[in-house]
Amino acid sequence: MTTTTAQQQLRHIVHLRFELPDPARLQDLRPLLEQVTPQVQLLEPDHAVLDVTGALRFWNRDAAEIARLLQLRAAAHHGLRTAAATAPNPMVAAMACVLTPPGHLTTVELDAVAAFLRPRPVRELTGVGPTTARLLIQHGVHTVGDLAGLPLATVQRLLGARTGRTLHDRAHGHDHRPVLTEPVARSTSAEHRFTRDELDPAQHRRALLDLAGQLGTRLRTGAQVAAGFTITVRYADGSTTTRTRALPEATHHTTLLARSAYDLYESLGLQRARVRSITLRGENLSPAEHATRQLTFDHTIDKTLLIEAVQDRARRRYGTDVIKPAALGHPAVRWRYTSM
Structure with missing residues (x-):
């Protein structure tokens, strides 16, 4: 087992989607979230991602129980309904959270990542925009499972070397992006x-x-x-x-x-x-x-x-x-x- 694979298996990500009456209130939630873990990234206008890997032993809870705790605290302190999802990486957690109704929780375990991704429409995969989705569908790639089943070289011929490798990896459930705790300049x-x-x-x-x-x-x-x-x-x-x-x-x-x-x-x-x-x-x-x-089919831009x-x-x-x-x-x- 490689170090990268081991690190990915050890990660526990919580993705939250708040029902905010005012997007400006998202920053108000940071102190509440950082009471659980300092690894908090706010995604405007109404999402937050937490890496709770290092907090599991402290709270003596698994990731799903921590997500429920956060939902309860958001409701008690801010009167907010929150959709939550847990997964081994940010991409799967984000995709699961989009499918989760407010007040509910979706958990995707490591051994269930492939089963979760395989039937999803390819346009839902992180990094696939409208133009890329149309191109893939034209070539018979309708689901994430279809994309995962293609050889890497084929995907790269369709989408280019860098984009092809990235989306091929994501179709197999791999996402090594860290949770960025520092706010990005606006x-x-x-x-x-x-x-x-x-x-x-x-x-x-x-x-x-x-x-x-x-x-x-x-x-x-x-x-x-x-x-x-x-x-x-x-x-x-x-x-x-x-x-x-x-x-x-x-x-x-x-x-x-x-x-x-x-x-x-x-x-x-x-x-x-x-x-x-x-x-x-x-x-x-x-x-x-x-x-x-997005793909433009204009080779001069790629050059x-x-x-x-x-x-x-x-x-x-x-x-x-x-x-x-x-x-x-x-x-x-x-x-x-x-x-x-």
Whole structure:
């Protein structure tokens, strides 16, 4: 037995879904949950995940009994009905909790994980979005069991190497993600100030590309993704215009962030505006490991993202300015030759 497998078998995860009248109240529940275990991760707007592995001996209870205790305390102290599920890993616990009515508890034991997952529709598997689900169904993969029954190489040919391996592992009930106890920053921003009030839309777009690159690098370094985007344009007279938009999918890829930034910029309809500065803010941040990228059937995007990974490695080693888009390079120097 490998160390990874042993660690997975020893895990006991509780997933809770609260009936909150106000999503802002989720943070109020943290002290109650941390009375049971410090391994608590809040998932907005109304979910919480707890790793109670280390708390079993202290409470002299199993994971299901701890989940019932949490349901009782949430009702007694906050008047909340709570759906709960326990499982050997966060993915199975989350999938079981979605199927559990408020006030009830579902327990999936380690030896029952395969039986629980096998009949579930493939679209319910963590990481399978609408586009991926349609592609799998077109190839006769309707359930998680169908996906688990395919050879890894076949899944990777359909979905790509990284996504294919991840979903193949999850279809077999494997999920090694930890419960993250530290809260994730909710937003991050970058600002570009022009040396003079700028009229040229081409320079505005050049600044947007640079800002998207800064945000993308920062998000990837922090293993985060952004689900929303805000652009703020400050003009020569000091006034500002702000636009906010939810991204089609949470991402940390510079190419996708830049496209959204361009779309937001175009929505402003600027006509001969003297722009003093532009600020981009990535919002609703979450851990990158919880995000999925939908298939686009556009191979140029896949190539761009592979190049981006190479660029990140080079920048970590040689500095942030070692590689940049051609549009952000210095203007070409024009040489003039003189005949002698």
